[in-house]
Amino acid sequence: MGFGSLWHWIIVLLVVLVLFGRGRISEIMGDFGKGIKSFKQGLNDEDRPAAPPPAKIAGPESAPTNTTGETSTTGNS
Secondary structure, X not given: OOOOOHHHHHHHHHHXXXXXXHHHHXXXXXXXXXXXXXXHHHXXXXXXXXXXXXXXXXXXXXXXXXXXXXOOOOOOO
């Protein structure tokens, strides 16, 4: 009974089905397929040129604030 024997593969298949069950194997293969699809999409996204960053919208600039806690005096001594 060699490694490539038909009986060897049938016994291995039965043991795998008993250990994991039919539903679990289909879930694993589904996740594997999703991973391959995601990988291919990532490769395709890498080939596309990057979109330019969105333009900044100029808003009203706020006055600088004094964070030291001192009050400023403007010419009043």
